[in-house]
Every structure is written in structure tokens, then in C-alpha cells.
Amino acid sequence: MPESINPPEDAGTEPAHTPDSHPLPEEGELEPVRVPEAGLASIQADVAKLTARFADHDRQIDTLSAAPPPPDSPFGAYGLPGFAGLPAAPAPPEPRPILELEDEEYEDELDALSDWVDDFLVRVYGAEVTTAAPWCEQWQEHEDVVAWLHALWLAYQQHKDAEAGLSGLFVWHRDFLTHAMATVRAAGGPLSACMTDPDRPAHRVLPGPRPSNRTTSAEEPEEREEPGAPGQASG
Numbered sequence: 001m002p003e004s005i006n007p008p009e010d011a012g013t014e015p016a017h018t019p020d021s022h023p024l025p026e027e028g029e030l031e032p033v034r035v036p037e038a039g040l041a042s043i044q045a046d047v048a049k050l051t052a053r054f055a056d057h058d059r060q061i062d063t064l065s066a067a068p069p070p071p072d073s074p075f076g077a078y079g080l081p082g083f084a085g086l087p088a089a090p091a092p093p094e095p096r097p098i099l100e101l102e103d104e105e106y107e108d109e110l111d112a113l114s115d116w117v118d119d120f121l122v123r124v125y126g127a128e129v130t131t132a133a134p135w136c137e138q139w140q141e142h143e144d145v146v147a148w149l150h151a152l153w154l155a156y157q158q159h160k161d162a163e164a165g166l167s168g169l170f171v172w173h174r175d176f177l178t179h180a181m182a183t184v185r186a187a188g189g190p191l192s193a194c195m196t197d198p199d200r201p202a203h204r205v206l207p208g209p210r211p212s213n214r215t216t217s218a219e220e221p222e223e224r225e226e227p228g229a230p231g232q233a234s235g
Contacts (some may be wrong), residue, residue, distance in 0.1 A: 098150040099143060108152070110140060116153050125181060129198045133185045136194035138203045142192045152180040 098109050117139075129135045138186045158164065159172035164211060195206040 013218055051194065094152050099147050110146065112142060113130055113146070113150050113153055116156075117149055121149070121152075125177065127185070129195055132187050132188070133195045133197045134187070134191040135185060136191045136203055138194075139191070141203070142190050142205060145184050145235050148180050152176055 098113065100104065101109055124137075126135070127133050136142065136145070139149070155176040156172055159168040159176075161168065164171070185191060190206065193202070193206050195202045
């Protein structure tokens with residue numbers, strides 16, 4: 001009777017996994033990614049650098065948020081702390097009396113003043129032109145009128161600002177507008193020889209007083225001859 005051939009004992013069983021073998025993922029699972037140990041060290045170093053960088057950014061944000069805004073910061077009005085190293089915003093130029101300006105500066109300032117006078121002051125506060133309240137359509141050629149109206153304009157800009165408070169414009173009306181208009185449009189004021197009737201425009205600059213003849217220290221007064229000097233007959 002022929003001998004029966006028995007199958008090996010491990011037949012039909014799953015092969016043992018060796019250290020280098022990988023089990024196949026089940027359906028619906030992702031296959032794990034294995035990183036070589038040499039590449040893993042590099043990734044860990046990069047993650048440490050990014051973590052340190054984020055921590056440094058957080059510290060900078062905390063410092064900027066806690067610091068008060070510098071006095072000249074352009075972001076102070078918005079409650080922002082500003083940025084270190086940025087130059088301070090240039091301060092606006094100090095206003096100067098218009099008669100101290102020259103050439104192009106004077107012309108530019110006079111143009112701006114004329115816009116304010118024509119578009120606002122005369123339109124709102126320009127009373128009827130009469131003998132008691134004259135006016136001149138060429139008021140820019142009256143230096144004293146230009147000086148008065150320019151000072152009135154500067155005061156208006158100051159008192160309409162929020163820093164002047166709610167009563168700022170009332171103070172401007174009471175202390176500046178009333179006195180300036182009363183002087184400029186007075187019956188005997190600088191425009192008295194100009195238009196006194198709106199239907200008859202007129203313009204005339206009244207001459208001012210002549211310069212004084214004050215004797216300066218450089219000029220020596222003529223020597224006076226004393227009484228009884230030689231060559232004079234005694235009385």
C-alpha cells in the first residue's frame with residue numbers, strides 16, 4: 001500500500017511576518033507612512049524652529065499691545081500702539097500772520113482766505129451793504145482788511161476743532177466774529193470809501209498817515225547858539 005503523503009504542518013496557515021515586512025491595510029484604512037530615522041531627525045529640528053519662531057512672534061505682539069502709543073504716533077488716534085523704528089509724523093506748520101508771508105506763500109494763503117470769505121463768511125454773515133455797513137469786492141487790496149479777516153479765519157479753525165469743546169464756536173461768534181466784522185465794515189472804517197450801495201460797486205484805498213520824522217540816535221541835532229555868543233548883539 002503506497003504511503004500517504006501528508007501536507008506540511010504549516011500548509012494553509014498565514015506566513016509569519018518578518019521585521020521588514022508590513023501588514024497590508026484593511027479596506028478603508030490608510031496605509032501608514034514610515035519615515036526613515038535620518039529624515040525624522042530633520043523634521044523634528046524643523047518643527048522645533050517653527051515653534052520657537054511662533055513663540056517669538058507671540059512675545060512681540062504682547063509687547064506691542066501692552067506698550068502705550070508714542071505721543072507722535074500716526075496711529076494714536078485709532079488706539080493702535082504704533083511701530084517702533086518708524087519716524088514720527090511731521091508736525092503741521094505753525095500758522096503765521098498773512099502779512100508776514102511773501103511771494104508765493106502769500107498768494108496761496110490769500111487764495112485760501114478768499115475761498116473761505118466768499119463761500120462762507122459773506123454768504124452766512126454778510127449783512128446788507130449800506131452806508132453804515134460798507135463792503136468792497138476788491139477787499140484783497142486792503143491790507144488791513146486782509147489782516148483782520150485772516151485772523152478771524154485762523155480763530156475759526158481753532159474754535160471749530162473738537163478740542164475747543166462744544167462751546168468753541170459760540171466763543172468764536174462772541175469774541176471774534178462780532179468785533180472783526182464791526183471793525184471791517186464800520187461806517188468810518190477801512191472800506192468806507194468803497195461800496196455803500198450794492199448797485200454801485202466802488203473801490204478806493206484810503207491813504208494812511210505818513211511815516212514819522214523821529215530823530216534817530218545816528219542823527220546829531222543842530223547845535224544851538226547860546227545867548228551872548230560872539231557876533232550877537234546883546235539886548
